[in-house]
Amino acid sequence: xxxxxxxxxxxxxxxxxxxxxxxxxxxxxxxxxxxxxxxxxxxxxxxxxxxxxxxxxxxxxxxxxxxxxxxxxxxxxxxxxxxxxxxxxxxxxxxxxxxxxxxxxxxxxxxxxxxxxxxxxxxxxxxxxxxxxxxxxxxxxxxxxxxxxxxxxxxxxxx
Numbered sequence: 001x002x003x004x005x006x007x008x009x010x011x012x013x014x015x016x017x018x019x020x021x022x023x024x025x026x027x028x029x030x031x032x033x034x035x036x037x038x039x040x041x042x043x044x045x046x047x048x049x050x051x052x053x054x055x056x057x058x059x060x061x062x063x064x065x066x067x068x069x070x071x072x073x074x075x076x077x078x079x080x081x082x083x084x085x086x087x088x089x090x091x092x093x094x095x096x097x098x099x100x101x102x103x104x105x106x107x108x109x110x111x112x113x114x115x116x117x118x119x120x121x122x123x124x125x126x127x128x129x130x131x132x133x134x135x136x137x138x139x140x141x142x143x144x145x146x147x148x149x150x151x152x153x154x155x156x157x158x159x
Contacts, residue, residue, distance in 0.1 A: 023035060023036060023037065023038050023039075023047055023049075023074070024036060025049050025050055025051065025072040025073060025074050025140075026072065026073040026074065027054075027055045027056065027058065027072070027073070028058045028073065028103075029058065029059060029073050029103035029106070029137060029139070030103045031073075032073055032074075032075050032103070032137065036073065036074050036075055037074075037075050037076060037077065038074050038075070038076050038138075038153055038155055039076070039155065040076050040077070040078065040079045040080070040083060040155045040156070040157040041154075041155065041156055041157070042156070042157065042158075043156060044086065044154040044156055045154065046088070046152035046153065046154045047152065047153050047154070048150070048151075048152060048153075049072065049074060049087065049140065049151050049152065049153040050072070050148070050149070050150050050151070051070060051071070051072035051140065051141070051142060051148060051149040051150075051151075052148050053070075053146070053147055053148040055070045055071065055072055056070055057069055057070050057071060057146070058071060059071060059106075059139065061095070061097050061111070061139060061141065062108070063097070063108065063111045064095050064096075064097065064111035064112055064113040065095050065113040065143055066095050066097060066111065066113075066139075066141060067141070067144070069141045069142065069143075069144065069145060069146055070141065070142070070146040071139050071140065071141040072139075072140050072141075072149075073137065073138065073139055073140075074137075074138045074140075074153065075135055075136060075137050075138060076135070076136055076138070076155050077133065077134070077135050077136075078130035078131055078132050078133065078134050078136060078157065079132060079157045080130065080132065080157035080158055080159055081129065081130060081131075081132065081159055082127065082128065082129055082130060082157070082158050082159065083127070083128050083130040083136070083155060083156065083157050083158075084125060084126070084127045084128075084154075084155070084156045084158065085098060085125070085126050085128070085138065085153070085154075085155050086123060086124070086125040086126075086153070086154040086155075086156075087123065087124050087125075087140060087151050087152070087153050087154075088121065088122070088123040088151060088152045088154075089121065089122055089123075089142075089149060089150065089151040090121065090150045090151060090152070091147075091148065091149055091150045091151075092142040092143070092145060092147065092149045093113075093115060093122055093142065093143040093144075094113075094122070094124050094140050094141070094142060094143065094149065094151060095111065095112075095113040095124070095140070095141050095143050096111060096112050096113070096124045096126060096138070096139075096140055097110075097111040097138070097139040097140075098110050098111065098126060098128060098136055098137070098138055098139075099136070099137040099138075099139065100134060100135070100136060100137070101137075103137070106137065109128055109136065110126050110128055111126070112124045112125065112126040113143065130157075138153070140153075
C-alpha cells in the first residue's frame, strides 16, 4: 500500500474515532442532550466523564451515600436486556446512581457506592436489567466533596 493511502486511511480512522466518542458530562439533569449520551458497547470502552469544580449540586440523591454535593450527569440508551455501568475514578471516590424518567420525576433504578475508602482509582460498578430503547440517566457525585473529579465511564450491554 502506498504511504499516501496509508496516511489517508489513518486520518479517516482518527476522525471517525474522535467523532464517535466526543461525549461530555452535564451540570444538570435538565440540560442533558445528545452530547451527553454515552455509547453502549459490547465490551468495556472507557470514556472520560469529568465533574469540574464549577459544577453545582442540583439534586439530592437518596441511597448509596448520595447527598447534596456537586454532581455530574450523563445518559445512555439501552441496546440489550442487561447493561453494566462502571466508573473508575482518577481523583476521589464516586457514588453512582442510575435513573429512568423525566428529570423532574426521576425513578431510581439502582445505585452503588461499594468502595468507601475515598481513594482515587476505585471502581464502582452496577449491573441492571434494561429495556432496549429506554434512556437511562446517570448521576455521579464525588463522595462527601464538591471538589472536581476525573473518571472513566464504561457502559457494556449484554444478554
